[in-house]
Amino acid sequence: MKLALKLAYRNLMGAGLRTWLNVIVLSFSFVIIIWLKGVMTGWDHQAKTDMTNWEIGGGQYWQSNYDPYDPFTITDSHAPIPDELKKQEETGEIVPMLLLQGTIFPEGRMMPVTIRGVSPTQSFLHLPASKLDTGDGTISAIIGAQMAKHSHLKEGDYVTLRWRDANGTFDATDVLISSVFSTNVPSVDLGQIYIPLSTLQEFALLPDEATIITLKNAEESATDYPGWVYKSKKDLTRQVDEMIKTKSAGQTVIYAILLLLAMLAIFDTQVLSIFRRQKEIGTYVALGYTKQQVVGLFTVEGSMHALLAALLSAAYGMPFLAWQAKVGWTMPIDASEFGMAIAQTLYPVYSFGLVVSTVLIITITTAIVSYLPSRKIAKMNPTDALRGKLQ
Amino acid sequence: MESSNTIIIKGLYKRFPVGKGEFTALSDINLNFAQGEFTGLIGPSGSGKTTLLNILGSLDVPSAGEALVLGNSIGMLSAREAANLRKVSLGFIFQSYNLLAVHTVYENVEFPLLLLKLSATERHKMVMDALEWVGLTDKIKSKPPQLSGGQCQRVAIARAMVKKPSLVLADEPTANLDAANSHHILKTMETLNRELKTTFVFATHDDKVISYLRRKVFLLDGRIDKDEIIHPNS
Numbered sequence: 001m002k003l004a005l006k007l008a009y010r011n012l013m014g015a016g017l018r019t020w021l022n023v024i025v026l027s028f029s030f031v032i033i034i035w036l037k038g039v040m041t042g043w044d045h046q047a048k049t050d051m052t053n054w055e056i057g058g059g060q061y062w063q064s065n066y067d068p069y070d071p072f073t074i075t076d077s078h079a080p081i082p083d084e085l086k087k088q089e090e091t092g093e094i095v096p097m098l099l100l101q102g103t104i105f106p107e108g109r110m111m112p113v114t115i116r117g118v119s120p121t122q123s124f125l126h127l128p129a130s131k132l133d134t135g136d137g138t139i140s141a142i143i144g145a146q147m148a149k150h151s152h153l154k155e156g157d158y159v160t161l162r163w164r165d166a167n168g169t170f171d172a173t174d175v176l177i178s179s180v181f182s183t184n185v186p187s188v189d190l191g192q193i194y195i196p197l198s199t200l201q202e203f204a205l206l207p208d209e210a211t212i213i214t215l216k217n218a219e220e221s222a223t224d225y226p227g228w229v230y231k232s233k234k235d236l237t238r239q240v241d242e243m244i245k246t247k248s249a250g251q252t253v254i255y256a257i258l259l260l261l262a263m264l265a266i267f268d269t270q271v272l273s274i275f276r277r278q279k280e281i282g283t284y285v286a287l288g289y290t291k292q293q294v295v296g297l298f299t300v301e302g303s304m305h306a307l308l309a310a311l312l313s314a315a316y317g318m319p320f321l322a323w324q325a326k327v328g329w330t331m332p333i334d335a336s337e338f339g340m341a342i343a344q345t346l347y348p349v350y351s352f353g354l355v356v357s358t359v360l361i362i363t364i365t366t367a368i369v370s371y372l373p374s375r376k377i378a379k380m381n382p383t384d385a386l387r388g389k390l391q
Numbered sequence: 392m393e394s395s396n397t398i399i400i401k402g403l404y405k406r407f408p409v410g411k412g413e414f415t416a417l418s419d420i421n422l423n424f425a426q427g428e429f430t431g432l433i434g435p436s437g438s439g440k441t442t443l444l445n446i447l448g449s450l451d452v453p454s455a456g457e458a459l460v461l462g463n464s465i466g467m468l469s470a471r472e473a474a475n476l477r478k479v480s481l482g483f484i485f486q487s488y489n490l491l492a493v494h495t496v497y498e499n500v501e502f503p504l505l506l507l508k509l510s511a512t513e514r515h516k517m518v519m520d521a522l523e524w525v526g527l528t529d530k531i532k533s534k535p536p537q538l539s540g541g542q543c544q545r546v547a548i549a550r551a552m553v554k555k556p557s558l559v560l561a562d563e564p565t566a567n568l569d570a571a572n573s574h575h576i577l578k579t580m581e582t583l584n585r586e587l588k589t590t591f592v593f594a595t596h597d598d599k600v601i602s603y604l605r606r607k608v609f610l611l612d613g614r615i616d617k618d619e620i621i622h623p624n625s
Contacts, residue, residue, distance in 0.1 A: 003505055014493020014534075283489040286450060287550075288478025288506045290470050383445045386489065 001300075004293075008301035012308065019305070022265045026309035026362065029258045031317035033358050036255070038321065038348030039329060040248050046184070046343050047240045053126045054185045056236040057095070058218035061085070061228040063211050066099075068187070074101050074114070075164075078209040082225040085213055093217070095122040096210035098200050102163040104193060106151040113193045115163055117200030117210075124216045127188070131179035132196045139199055140178035144189025148180045155180050161193065166205040173203075184343045259362065263369045270302050270373040281377055282386030291382070295374045302370020306363040324348050396459075397558055397590045398424040398447060403456035405442050405613075416442045418613045420456070424592060424606075426557070429584045431593040433601060434610035440594035441562055443610070447592060448481055448560045449473040461557055478506050482551030482589075486563035488543040490535040490550070496522070497531040500549045507554060521553035525579055541572030548576065552583055558590045565597050573599045 012019045052058075066077035081089070081096050088094045098117035103110055118125075120133035127142070134140045141161070143153060153159055155177055162172035175195060183189050201207050213228070222230035274281070284294045328345040405417040417439045424430055432440035445451040446458050449465050458465040461480050468476065482503075483489075490499050500521050504514040522528045525545035535543055544564060551559050561580070565573035581603055584591050593600055601607060609617040 003508075006505070010498065011491075011493055279487070279489055280491060283485075283491065285474070286448065286477060286483045286485075286489070287503050288474050290474040292470075293474075382450045383441075386450070386485065388487075 004297045004300045005304070007297055008304050011301055012304055018269060019308070022262075022269055022305050023308045023312055025265050026262045026305055026366070027313040027317065029262045030309055030313035030358060030362060031320065032258055033255050033362075034313075034317070034350060034355060035321060035324060035348060036251055037248075037354050037358070038325070038350040039346050040244060040251065041351065041354070042325075042328075042347045042349040043247075043342060044240065044244045045349055046346060047244070048237050050184045050343070051237060051240065052233065054183050054188045055125070055214070056231075056233060057124060057214040057216055059215045059222075059233050060231045060236060061213040061215075061225065062231055064227050064229050066211050071101065074099055074211070077211045078204075078206050079227045080208050081210050081213065082228065084223070085225070086208075088215075089119075092121070092123055093215065095119065095125055095214040095216075096197060097212045097214065098197060098204065098206060098209060099211040100163050100200060100204050102161055102193070104151065105160040105162070106153050106157075111151055113161075113191055115161065115200060116192055116194045117197035118194050119197045125214065126181075126183070127194065128179050128181050129194070132194065134176070134178060139173060139175045139195060141175040142179040142181060142194045143177060144192065145180055145182045146186070146189045147192060148177075150190075153177050153180075161195075163203055165203060171203065259365060262362075263365060266302055266305055266366055267369045267373060269305075270298065270370055273298065273301075274373055274376055278380070278385045279388040281380060282382050282384075282388075285382040286386060291378045291380065295371070295377050298374040298377060299367060299371040302374070303363065303367040305370075306359075306366035309362070310359055321348065321350060325350065395425060396423045397426045397428070397461060398422070398592070399457075399459040400443075401457045401459075403443075403446070403453045403458055405439070405446065405451070406454040416613050417446075417453075420615060422608060422615065422618070424590060426590055427584065427588045428606055429581065429591045429604060430606040430608060431595050431601060431604040432608050432610055433595060433604075434616070435596055437612075438610040439613040440610050442613075444560050444562055444592065444594045447558075448483060449476050478503070479554075480557045482554070482556040482559040484544070484547050484551050484559060484561035484564045486566045488535070488540075488547045488567075490543055490546055492535050494534070495531065496527060496533050496535075496538070496546050499535070499546055500553050503550060503554045517553050518549075521549040524552065524583060525549045539572075540567050541569075541575060544568060544572070544576050545579065548579060548583075552587070552589070555587055556589060558592065560592050560594075562594045563597065564593065565595070565600055570599065573597070577603045 063077045063079045065073050067073045078098060085094055089096060095118065100115045102113050102115040104113050105111070118127060118129050118132070120129050122129050129142070131142050132140050143151070148154060157177045158174045159177060160172055161175045162170060164170050201209060218233055219230070222232070281294055284297070285291060325348050328347040330345040400420050400422040403417055403420040404415065406413045406415050420443065432443055434440050442451065446453055446465055447460055449460065449468060452466045460476065463472070463476050491502065494502070497518055500518045501514055504517055509517070519528065522531060525548050527542060527545055527549065530538065530542065535546065538546065565576060568576065577600060580591060583589060593604065595601065605621050607619040607621070608615060609619070
């Protein structure tokens with residue numbers, strides 16, 4: 001093996017440009033696959049972090065009728081906040097939120113919204129809820145940047161807000177847009193308008209009631225409160241996991257194409273080598289190699305492309321990947337239109353396992369691709385090979 | 392008597408399939424070569440000399456009969472045993488040199504010693520000795536494409552001789568060389584044959600080579616036509 005490695009190295013170095021072209025193509029595969037996977041991991045981290053910071057905290061209690069995917073449930077999704085949790089509200093450990101269907105009328109047009117009542121004193125969600133407290137009795141509201149864009153509203157605007165109370169009576173008032181915030185979490189932004197919780201409870205005739213109660217810290221074991229269902233952080237981020245899994249599956253096609261291109265180059269080189277180097281193969285046999293050893297030598301030689309590519313990738317890939325992890329990758333199109341928790345700039349995250357698994361996959365694939373054409377050597381007649389007679 | 396012979400060939404036949412039939416390349420060959428011989432298999436193209444050389448080099452096997460090389464029956468050897476025989480005891484010199492183009496002169500000559508797993512110190516000494524025999528110690532870092540035909544063949548001789556094999560098989564070693572280079576190469580081989588007692592068997596139809604031989608085995612259409620021993624005083 002040591003001899004095969006030594007000879008393979010000499011042969012590869014001797015082949016010059018042909019070797020380096022293959023190595024460069026292969027090293028691109030290394031770096032791009034690691035980078036793409038890193039971006040996916042980074043997105044996963046970012047999406048979960050943003051969701052945690054903006055929406056789900058350490059977990060949530062949902063009123064048992066509440067189904068975020070069924071707007072018909074919202075009308076009946078409210079219940080008094082359990083007494084045990086109320087104590088935590090005072091210490092800022094929970095954020096109750098009441099949800100109500102409503103309508104706004106920006107520039108005289110009608111737009112359906114979900115009205116969310118949130119306490120201006122909440123502090124652990126990134127929502128700038130303190131802006132809801134104007135101090136002068138004005139009913140203020142905050143909206144996300146995408147919502148502002150779609151409704152043509154901006155900070156300082158007044159907009160008419162209409163809702164239906166618990167008795168089914170419609171009512172309306174003008175609210176001041178006191179702040180427009182920017183978030184990567186679309187479910188916090190699109191179609192949502194935030195007003196003070198107490199105001200909404202008053203409007204809806206639902207005093208002390210809420211739809212969602214967000215916990216600051218994750219609970220080790222969920223406490224059961226009648227009429228409330230506990231959703232752990234894992235439950236609430238499952239959708240993100242599944243979405244990323246789907247995206248990763250889609251990206252596998254890209255990896256496969258990249259690998260295929262690199263492997264095609266290696267396969268081609270191997271096939272060409274075996275035809276062009278028949279005399280050399282015959283010489284190895286004449287000097288005392290068995291045909292199987294020559295197959296081994298050619299396989300090692302082909303596989304060594306992966307080794308050289310890994311070294312080359314380390315040389316230029318590591319600084320590139322580190323730089324990317326620092327500055328991130330800014331998507332050329334507006335990410336907010338994607339309808340999922342994705343930042344405009346994604347910061348790749350690389351794990352040791354990711355690098356090792358990528359190197360292993362590429363090396364093993366290269367070894368297989370190198371071995372397949374090399375098997376032909378075993379069928380060669382050494383006397384014909386020595387004369388360079390095409391076989 | 393037979394035990395002192397490097398090569399013993401008895402009733403050897405070699406047939407190749409051609410279409411639905413067979414072509415007999417060698418027919419009823421019976422020959423003995425003693426240690427230290429400087430012998431040529433002489434004949435026109437297609438006479439079977441290269442085929443016989445390939446069998447003696449364990450690169451091919453007889454269809455019938457027996458070829459004993461250094462006590463090994465070629466037809467009975469496994470692929471591994473045949474490779475081992477070539478690795479340890481045989482040296483090859485080819486018409487087109489068959490040097491490894493991307494390796495330096497030193498690495499080409501070193502190659503058979505790498506297979507023998509000798510230490511780096513031993514290898515270095517033996518490579519330098521071999522290159523000294525052929526007068527190429529100043530070219531150790533050159534690669535074959537940078538050398539003349541004569542120099543390439545001298546590298547090939549050094550590679551064949553570096554492990555001091557018992558038998559060297561040379562197939563048309565001067566075919567690609569001019570007269571001056573041919574004589575230089577042949578003198579080198581003659582000297583090595585004399586000093587190291589290595590048996591040399593040539594396949595040739597080159598008069599320059601023939602003039603150096605001490606035994607001439609003439610082949611014609613796969614059969615021995617004449618076996619001529621040249622006495623030193625003749």
